[in-house]
Amino acid sequence: MGTTIENLILAVITTSRDKVGGGSPIFYAVDEQELQSLSFTLEKILDGIAHEVNPNLFIIVRH
Template sequence: MAKNPDIKAIITTDKDLVINSGVPVFLSKNLEHLQVLCESLERILDASSHEINDETVIIVAR
């Protein structure tokens, strides 16, 4: 049986995607800032990042 992913955070540059999702959502200024946030959250949360599209990345528990 497949296990549901444990999404720890969402990082995006698209302010229209910021909703009350129950998961922390980080709004990035630009794509460079998005990359910095991803790398930091991966280390802090001991998690993996996965690109959803050019403007959105999710951080998932390992």
């Protein structure tokens, strides 16, 4: 029987270093293209769902 993490923010991806903080892993992108690429790659790796909070910030969660 395996253990899964649910209902938590698994990762934060942003282009704004000064606007985020907390206990989840934070990935910094240099531009919007890298932001989207990182978000969708991490979504697959973490088996979660990417949500765009604003144009400069995505979060990966598992429901």
